[in-house]
Amino acid sequence: MATAISQQELDLAYCNREPIQFIGQIQSFGWLVAFSSDWIITHASANCRILTGAEALDMVGRPASEYIDPRALHDIRGRLQILASAETVDRLFEVDLVGDGRTFDVAVYRSDRSFVLEIEPSESGRLRDLVSYVRPMVARMRQSKTVEELCQSGARHLRALTGFDRVKVYRFDQNKSGQVVAEWRAPGVDSYLGLRFPATDIPSQARTLYTKNMLRIIVDVDDQTVAVLPEISPEGNPLDLTMSGIRAVSPIHIEYLKNMGVKASMSVSIMKRGELWGLFACHHYKPLRLPYSVRTAAELFGEFFSYILEQSEGDAVHARQARARQLHDEIMARLARGNSLGDTLNDFATTIADVIPYDGMSAWVDGEYRSVGIAPTREEFEPL
Template structure:
């Protein structure tokens, strides 16, 4: 098979909807520019150069204009071209790319590290000067790093130790573990930082801090590197092909950075950043976000080590989260079993609202509980007044809400709720036929439980105002006004178990 035929087959696979999501209606990120720490060549299926970055001459001594429409063999020596072709034959799947390390494009020329991937229009070759660190690099310490995070006794310690190990790999001034919620808001749950730059631990930020297209980029790519926020983007020429399409750089390592994001980093005094996605159960759970206060280009070797660490971290995190969910459900099951045991001794207990509220305390994480049985009530912890609780029950009875009703924005359901009041989340369990009796778990507004881990965001020097964290927190606060922490799927499952148990008890004690 010739080189041109091989690439043609690969492009055909990419565009049949089975191999690459950018051809089957998925999101394609298009930016016709790259960062200047490397160069780019794009080739058509017949192996001719159809695009090149404007800085090509800086790396290969060939101008961008001269390279366009030439065969790749005109600027890449046969041995390297053969190696590229062989790597392309193993690319499979929607988000895959291949690498070549320490190769030259011309005999006796400089050595590059290369990334290869396919787009609808052909193949893309990205290259940057090699930074070989030699033997004894950070990869050799991976088992020890994993052992340290495995020994962490809880999630908080697990996150904290993982941030420390990620900082040991990258050498950045600050490394943070950022967690996203279902709507894209984020929280810094752990950090490791050099002394004297303050803390961002506990910072919450809105979805707008990471644009939707950047989030899509993180979900598709192994990492995101910005060695210098002041570096000028390098255009890819031509900007549009003959079909009017920009080049698809959704898998690009060199891809340029939206100005809004670099402005955000500059506001924080950050000069370089590096982030690695944390993917748990197939979704973007969060990021390892690394900041440096001077320009810093991380070597390919350390980037790949960080990416491997993030994958292993994600696997262990998934195991821990599954274990915690199981422990939670086992704990809730024991509460239900104790409830059943008590009823055997005294069949009147399930009709006592105060006893039921006490018996179910801790079954679902909540700040308060309300029980309504035939108009008799019991309210404990953070809960509304008797009058407002009665109004809520009337509202629930007027809804076809099913057996378990959940909301983290109770004001939308319950107009009587005070604006910005303490109670913001409700899980209501109907335990009889209409008009129903209810067990209601209450949660406070998220803002009531948020605290900074330090007096404020970092201050780096007299010229850096570090305004971005404060602005982000204020924007997030406005977004979270009147909302509680959502009830999880595991908590809903426990609520359904409580409902079924109480209905069975009532049938037996009539």
């Protein structure tokens, strides 16, 4: 007999299969142009007329040199030659891209056989100022004594850097479910601190992208996104936007944000030894476009945070191991002196509590039942 499948189950199943890196759309605040290895344009975003004066499909098949200033094209070629891998994005700031005096910030990356430029209006001088702003933030985070303090410090500083209404630190468990372990928010904004979310909250393909592309942004959930043309290459493949910074996002995720009342969002990956430890999840209740320079500083901040986190967790593990060895040595020394565990249970309990927090402890020693704190009675304990 067939089992009925709910609409929610169908939505979750599709969400886990949705090819979000091939969505074929970008957000309208930027432009995209892709080239073949011989610098022939293969794709262009439908809004390119504002940038180049030419329609997107008219640009396809033409040399890049017809639309990009020679000096800018020289700089772009130089950056492409030094890209470390297909999962590396390089950046150029304040570029006179089309030779008309307008300046743009440009992201450069590889996508299969194509080179991709993502272009946004520039804000002069911001990058230098913001990078210098990140340095003291990192210094203050290093002073955190615990991982919990570090996460709270990270949320506070990232909100100061970006201006989002709420910044959460979202940590993943081994089963991929998540919990909000730190938060910094504007007055009047509801708290999510301590809330838990199922693994299905973030689809598997989205987690994969988070390990490759460290920062994603949604400027306005009501944005009319722009198509990347043509939809497929001459080889029959859509353009892979895994490394895109202006890629449109899944309609399912847009609906999710709208249901929360969120108008703009950003997420920054927190990595530990190549694995996704968690996310900075940022929400804003009005549309918010962060310049590329601010997002670059936020990405740099996230990389520093990940490095400090790994150090902090490593230090905590070493401290616990050292205390456990000390506990072992103390217990062995007492037993070696002939002390009965039953007679010194209270001392043992105090020592053990320094390593293993507990509400109560029970022991059966030489036929006698002993307990400390909240523990079963002898009658309750005997059947165990």
